[in-house]
Amino acid sequence: EVQLLESGGGLVQPGGSLRLSCVASGFTFSSYAMSWVRQAPGKGLEWVSGISGSGDSTFYADSVQGRFTISRDNSKNTLYLQKNSLRAEDTAVYYCAKGKYTSSTRHFDSWGQGTLVTVSS
Amino acid sequence: QTVVTQEPSFSVSPGGTVTLTCGLSSGSVSTSYYPSWYQQTPGQAPRTLIYNTNSRSSGVPDRFSGSILGNKAALTITGAQADDESDYYCVLFMGSGICVFGGGTKLTVL
Numbered sequence: 001e002v003q004l005l006e007s008g009g010g011l012v013q014p015g016g017s018l019r020l021s022c023v024a025s026g027f028t029f030s031s032y033a034m035s036w037v038r039q040a041p042g043k044g045l046e047w048v049s050g051i052s053g054s055g056d057s058t059f060y061a062d063s064v065q066g067r068f069t070i071s072r073d074n075s076k077n078t079l080y081l082q083k084n085s086l087r088a089e090d091t092a093v094y095y096c097a098k099g100k101y102t103s104s105t106r107h108f109d110s111w112g113q114g115t116l117v118t119v120s121s
Numbered sequence: 122q123t124v125v126t127q128e129p130s131f132s133v134s135p136g137g138t139v140t141l142t143c144g145l146s147s148g149s150v151s152t153s154y155y156p157s158w159y160q161q162t163p164g165q166a167p168r169t170l171i172y173n174t175n176s177r178s179s180g181v182p183d184r185f186s187g188s189i190l191g192n193k194a195a196l197t198i199t200g201a202q203a204d205d206e207s208d209y210y211c212v213l214f215m216g217s218g219i220c221v222f223g224g225g226t227k228l229t230v231l
Contacts, residue, residue, distance in 0.1 A: 037167075037222075044223075044224050044225040045159070045167065045210050045222045046222055047219075047220050047221065047222055050218050050219075050220070052218075057218060059218030061219075095166060095167070097167075100172075105155060105173050106155035106157075106220070107157040107172035107212070107214075108157070108212070109169055111166040111167050111168070112166065114166055
């Protein structure tokens, strides 16, 4: 059974930094692209960032480009999101999502339960 | 910037049929965007319903179906049930590793 467990959320001041982690189990982690998706309170889902299975390729939404860095440690089955220069509008539940990207499909097939990040003074 | 459009809200009677759509602010949605659909109830993580336009994820009832209708992707729920009352999101994959979520549709079953 695929399991994705996020951690690292909490309260941080504007301008501060935070690193989120997502520990994966139940599948060959290095074979799958992964993404972070966030949801601000009362708002919809927003794709934030993605990374290839090898970690060689990374992708970002315009809203976080230059401030967030996605990475992974395949030896630890762990996905990370380093968030710098945090703003109030980064307040959200952050989900990690397992991607299925092949020549014939692109979609998210498993989701974690999310970790809440609150940016406030 | 690419905007993926969805109806903000929709209502359906129990047992009825409803079709939610997913469009682009400019252009048409086609299968090359690999449209997928996700269901989310308050406080819960999203659940994958449909991928590749019309493939059902494991365990998803066959009353959920996906298609392309005109220039949009569509999610049809046939025989709506009370526990289908949720938020529904579509995602389009834009290429170059980027994907975009629609704003979501809040479905009420009453």
